[in-house]
Amino acid sequence: MATSLFGWDLLYGSVQNDIKNNRDILVCLTHLVLVSNGFKCIGLGESKTIDGTEPKSETLPKGWNDDYTIRYLYQGRLYNLNATSLDDGVIINLIRIDERTVSSVQFNLRQVAQKTGTLEEIIPDYKSLVDRIKEDLIDKVVVSTKSKNVSSQTDPPASRSNVPDPLYEPPRVPGGSAPISPVQPLNPYDYGRSDLDPFGIDPLRVGPRIGPGLGGGGMLFQPPTGLPGPGTNPGIAPGSLPPGARFDPFRPPEGLPRPRGPQRPDNDDFPPPGYDDMFM
Structure with a gap:
């Protein structure tokens, strides 16, 4: 959208005797747009320092x-x-000295129709030139590039502010493998659940979660919760099993009997020929 511009008659009247060519007119127009946007002229030269006076x-x-x-x-x-x-x-070119940023705009001399008259007569398409000076010359240097870089580095992504970490693991008791949490009753049907549901987010599960070391492991037997001692793992040399390691024992732990019904074959044996044959 074209920007309204006021003050050309006053500016042109003050420099009319200095105008030599079309470049002078285009620089005058640029100066007027700068002043209209809050810039103040402090003189000539290329000095990069100011003293405030x-x-x-x-x-x-x-x-x-x-x-x-x-x-x-x-x-x-x-x-x-x-x-x-x-x-x-x-x-x-417009150079911002403190950040050494530069913007530029280019004009064709044929955009100036004549050297005297109203602004519309001198530059018929002056409104588009004013827009280009504002957008390409001013806006690209007055906004600090340093503040934009700091903002992009310090602002946290909004989309991650409330997302839970699925890999979070609660703190463990020193020397053991169980997390610091209230002890829940063991559920014999939850063995192997952690392999199927490693993050504990199964929407179909009913009842409290069985954590590691409380019946939800994927082993035949859970590892001991304390440091291994004599008789804890028969057949395994003391110190060879790290605390909390997952393992399948070579045989059932001592003190756990394996009763078997009198009419029930051993599940590890093959059935006899013709077993469970309705025609036999």
Whole structure:
């Protein structure tokens, strides 16, 4: 959208005797857009320092079109404007000194129709030029690139703020394998559940979760919760089994009888020939 611009008649009247060519008119238009957006001219040159005593003005200083090097202040920061002549145009650069950022805009000399008259008569398409100066020359340097970089590095992603970590493991008791949590009753049907449901988020499960070391392991027998001692793991040399290690024992632990019904064959044996044959 084109931006309204006021003050051309006053500016042009103050520098009319200095105008030599179409480049001068394009630099004047750029100066007016800068001033309209809060910039103050503090003189000529390319010095990169200020002492705070520089006089501020909305007019162009004498000799402004000798080499097109003009200094401005905006929100306490120094900006240097440089214009470079081309065969049929001009390139205007605006340098933000404190961050060493540069913006530029290029105009064709044929965009200036005449050297006298109203702004519409001198630059018929001045509104599009004003928009380009605002967007390509001013907006690209007045916003700090450093503050944008710091903001992008420190702001946490909103999408991850409330997402639980599925790999979180509760703290364990020193020397044992069970997490620090209230003891739950053992459920004989939950053996191997942790292999099928490693994160404990099965929506079909009913009742309290059986944690590691409390009946939910994937082994035939859970590892001991304390340091191994004599007689804890028969057949295994003391110190060879790390505390809390997953293992299948070589034989049932001592003290656990294996009753078997009188009419029930051993599940580890093959049935006799013809067993369970209805025609036998």
